[in-house]
Amino acid sequence: MSLEHLNPKSWQRRKKPSSQEVFEKLRKGDISALSRAITGVESKASEDYAFAKALLQQALPFSGNSFRLGITGVPGVGKSTFIESLGIHLIKLGFKVAVLAIDPSSSVSKGSILGDKTRMEQLVKSEFAYIRPSPAGETLGGVARKTREAILLCEAAGFDFIMVETVGVGQSETAVHSMTDFFLLLKLAGAGDDLQGIKRGIMEMADAVIINKADGDNKKAALHARREFQNALHLINPKSHQYPVKVHLCSGLHNEGIEEIAQEIASFRQHSNQNGSLLERRNSQELYWLHQTIEDRLKEAFYSRSEIVNQIKEIETSVVNRKISAFDAADRLLSL
Amino acid sequence: MSLEHLNPKSWQRRKKPSSQEVFEKLRKGDISALSRAITGVESKASEDYAFAKALLQQALPFSGNSFRLGITGVPGVGKSTFIESLGIHLIKLGFKVAVLAIDPSSSVSKGSILGDKTRMEQLVKSEFAYIRPSPAGETLGGVARKTREAILLCEAAGFDFIMVETVGVGQSETAVHSMTDFFLLLKLAGAGDDLQGIKRGIMEMADAVIINKADGDNKKAALHARREFQNALHLINPKSHQYPVKVHLCSGLHNEGIEEIAQEIASFRQHSNQNGSLLERRNSQELYWLHQTIEDRLKEAFYSRSEIVNQIKEIETSVVNRKISAFDAADRLLSL
Structure with missing residues (x-):
């Protein structure tokens, strides 16, 4: 007679759902299964390793069906409000939206950049949205890997758009650029140099530049900034993009410009799908990783x-x- | 009785000067000793390894006294003519000028970018100039190492300015940027996009942008380009340089603008020497390498x-x- 059922440890182990069970629920769009899967992937505990690996192996065939947006900009540029506005807009169009963050500098004590979910009040309440804070991790490589794996899991869970947010002050933009299909750079008009001081090389990665907070007294400065950025982008990237990089005005707060940006994303997606550049970009991203x-x-x-x-x-x-x-x-x- | 002197091989070996002999001549500014030293450093033959290593060890205490200029631009932008004009100008001011090239794509058959020395007719004739073609090599790392070691040897030989040329289409700009004190990007005004199509990220490395061939019919377009580049640079690099990046007009052919550029280099040198940023840049370059x-x-x-x-x-x-x-x-x- 086995007494195994009397051993509390073994009992606990048996209660833990298998990767198959979690994955099945996840595929049906079960958010708590998705969260559990991502937690498994993020876990450093050795007993979660096989669980995570099996999940990812099951997710792989369902990956690649979303459109992945990278979003960067210095603190204060209004990323959260922008993501909320764009997310709500996409949900109204019938899409499911996941928001991930990559921020290797954050730690539990400091709180991740998406930790304060109240900054995305509307989005966090929607049943078609999933918001996941930045994974804890010491190295950018580790954090990037976890975020990329979270993307795969969100795709398997049926999310149509995955936004990956990063703060534009480190090497993390390169990581986000290398895991997304369309990279948006948020800027401010009429702000001091401090707020514009984004790291070298970021502007050249952008697929679109958004001048945020283009409202009220800022409007005139924003129009001027758009002209300047458009000239600058032309000089920096005359030929490196098959698709012209545009500069958009936006007010995340007043919900202005969001529709135009969503259309631009749709147009880029169609264009890059048709000419094969999306697949090419993703293939070279896989080899990069x-x-x-x-x-x-x-x-x-x-x-x-x-x-x-x-x-x-x-x-x-x-x-x-x-x-x-x-x-x-x-x-x-x-x-x- | 030793018959060693009858052995032609051993005789040849004994004739080969020691690293001390070569270095002594090199220190006196002997150009053929400098060439021999650089050839030793570039050599892949294992018997030259100790010779090269000893030379570099002797050169190290005399390194760092030159000012190192990096020069990049796509083919056709007029780099050779510009380097010749600037070199001649610096020689007239009393300086000794060495010109090196880094171009990992070149091979003996294709000829290195400086192989055709006739393109620098005046400079090549000057006793105060030393021109050395790009070392052969398969990897950028190998070529970069050889070029950096050649810089040390030129410095020990008393050269005041060392210009390192590269063609602006690959990873070699990063290498040149990481071994020079001042990085010049040559551009053309009024040229088609093809000629402007410099690789991403290059503009952000520039310490100065030169609009070359700003003569004759090009003059108006060059003035317009200067304004546009100045705006673009302001947007890209608002704070990353302690020293403002300027855009200069130049006609290498008509020798116009060269004096202004030389003054800009002198001013940057003085500024970066005084505030310690030159030393800081060189230290971080050493650690980078x-x-x-x-x-x-x-x-x-x-x-x-x-x-x-x-x-x-x-x-x-x-x-x-x-x-x-x-x-x-x-x-x-x-x-x-």
Whole structure:
């Protein structure tokens, strides 16, 4: 006679649903199953590893059916209000909308950028929306991986649009750009340089630039900014986009310009679907993540070796003091 | 009795000057010693390794006294003529000028971008100029290393300005930007988009933008372009430079605008010397090359393993066909 049912640990284990059970519910659009799946993917506990892996394997055939929007802009530019307005608009058109965030700088104590869900009051109440805060994680690579896997799970759960929000001050934009189909950069008109001080290279990733808060007294400055940005984009990206990058005015607060932006997204989607550039972009993104993951892991393995940890600071100092050349220093570290 | 002197090979070996001898001559500004030193650094022959290493070790204490200029622009923009005009101008001011090139795409058969020295007729004749074509090499990392080592040798040989030329169509600009103190981007006004189609991200690296061939019928278009670029630069880089990026008009052919650009370089040099940003830039460049070299070598070692070579194409195909996720694929390759 087995006494296993008397062992509380084994009982607990048996209560935990299998990946098949979770996935089945998730496919039917069950939000709590989706949350449970994403939590599994985000978990660092080794007992969740097989669960997460099995979920992702089941999700893979259902992936790629959404349109993935990347949204960036410095704090204060009004990303949350914009995402809420665009999300509500898309839901009114009959779509299901998921909002994810990627923000490696956030931690539990500081709260993730989407942690304060009250900033998206309407969206959070809709049954057609799913909002998930940024996963905790120390490395951008880790956070990016979890976000990408969350995208797959949301797609399997039937979401039509997935918005990935990031704050435009770090390397995270490159990560978001490399996992989305259309990358929106939010800017302000008439704001000081501080608010415009977005990191180098971000503007060149944009598929569209949105001048937000283009309302009231800001309207005139916004029109001027649109002209300037349009010129700048023409100079930066004369040929690199097959699709012209447009600058849109928007007031997330007054819900103005949202319809035009939604139309622009639809038009880009149709265009890039027809000429194959969407598939091409996604394929090169997959290969980017393959190689990026490999390179991150190689670096991680190298720099965490105790010989390297013990000597790297000293060798770096010698390099900065021109005692040895950077190449010599690399040779030394590599031969440790 | 030793018959060694009858052995022609050993005789040849003994005739080869030591690194000390070469370095001593090089320090006195002997151009053929400098050429011999750079050839040693560029050599792949294992017997030259110790020679090159000893040379670089001797050169290190004398490095950093030049001002290093990076120059980029697409083919046809007039880089050679510009470099010649600027070089001649600097020589007239009493400086010694070295010109190096970095172009990993060039090979012996195609000829390096500076191979055709007749394009710099005046400069090549000056005793105060040294022109060295791009080193041959398959990888950008290898070429960049050789070019950086050539910079050190030129500095030890007493050159005051070192111009590193690159063609603005690849990853080589990042390499040149990461080894120079001032990065000039050459552009054309009134040219078609094809000629303007410089790679993404280049404009944001520029410390100055030069609108070349601003002469004759082009003058009006050049003035217009200057205004547009100035606006664009303001929008891209509102705060990332401590020193404002300026747009200059230039006619390399008619020698117009060169003096203004030379003054701008002198002013930047003084400014960045005084506020410490030059040292800071060079220090971070050294650390960049240390880590870049390590990462390149880690990747090289990984991707050249026979297990990886044998399976990578198949695994990449599975990723592109969404048979396995990019992360799974990375795990598989890393566990081979």
